[in-house]
Amino acid sequence: MLHTKIIDIKKEKISSSNAEVFIKSSSFGASIIFTGTVRNINENKEVTGMTYDSHDELVLKSFNEIYEEAEDKLKIMNKAVFIEHIKGYVGLGEISIIIAVACKHRDEAYILSRYIIEEIKKRSPIWKKEHYKNEQSEWLKGNPLSNEKN
Amino acid sequence: MKIMLELFGASRDFSNKDFLEFNIDKIIEIKDLRKEIIIYLDKNFKGNENFKKIVNSSSFCSEDNNIINDNYKILKGQKIGIIPPIGGG
Numbered sequence: 001m002l003h004t005k006i007i008d009i010k011k012e013k014i015s016s017s018n019a020e021v022f023i024k025s026s027s028f029g030a031s032i033i034f035t036g037t038v039r040n041i042n043e044n045k046e047v048t049g050m051t052y053d054s055h056d057e058l059v060l061k062s063f064n065e066i067y068e069e070a071e072d073k074l075k076i077m078n079k080a081v082f083i084e085h086i087k088g089y090v091g092l093g094e095i096s097i098i099i100a101v102a103c104k105h106r107d108e109a110y111i112l113s114r115y116i117i118e119e120i121k122k123r124s125p126i127w128k129k130e131h132y133k134n135e136q137s138e139w140l141k142g143n144p145l146s147n148e149k150n
Numbered sequence: 151m152k153i154m155l156e157l158f159g160a161s162r163d164f165s166n167k168d169f170l171e172f173n174i175d176k177i178i179e180i181k182d183l184r185k186e187i188i189i190y191l192d193k194n195f196k197g198n199e200n201f202k203k204i205v206n207s208s209s210f211c212s213e214d215n216n217i218i219n220d221n222y223k224i225l226k227g228q229k230i231g232i233i234p235p236i237g238g239g
Contacts, residue, residue, distance in 0.1 A: 052238065054158075054238070058215055085238060096238075096239070097238070097239050121237070121239045123236075127158060127234065139160035139234075140237050142159070142234065142237030143236060143237060144208075145233050145235070
């Protein structure tokens, strides 16, 4: 069971309560809700906010691939996965990503949650532009897109 | 033919618009499009080396949302996305 979405922050909000509702089921004994948020310092620079950019179609495609791979590689068959990532500007402490997973057992849930965020970092075309206290801003360097599937 | 290059991430600084347009009179490959972008950057940003690095480290994406390699032939006018180094989450 999978839910994926890019949230355009100008039009709607991202909320972990939606994730809770989606993954809730009596057939799962373990659930984890991971949220990524904007922090105030990066490389000794005072950050005031972040703009996220996204190639929506490719990002959603990558989320689906990552979910499918969890069955093939991790052998986690019964699961609920909720992934939402924002695009647009968010301030300090605000949520940029929610990954919620529910599995039968806690080992699977921890492994799956970690797997999803690490693969998103490697494979999903999302970019961050940091905004600083001195009014300047800069796109973070990032890593070239990896086409190879592990 | 007209190739519309959709800009994402750091490449958005290449223009005030969300895309660049290239009028090309022959079939070209992605590696040729890379050269065309660099010619554009030389002309409009006096050879900004950071911008060139972005182009050289980027992947590209076809209109049907597949990542394409340097030998991919652009046979007709279409939309191509430039995918600079990524880092979301």
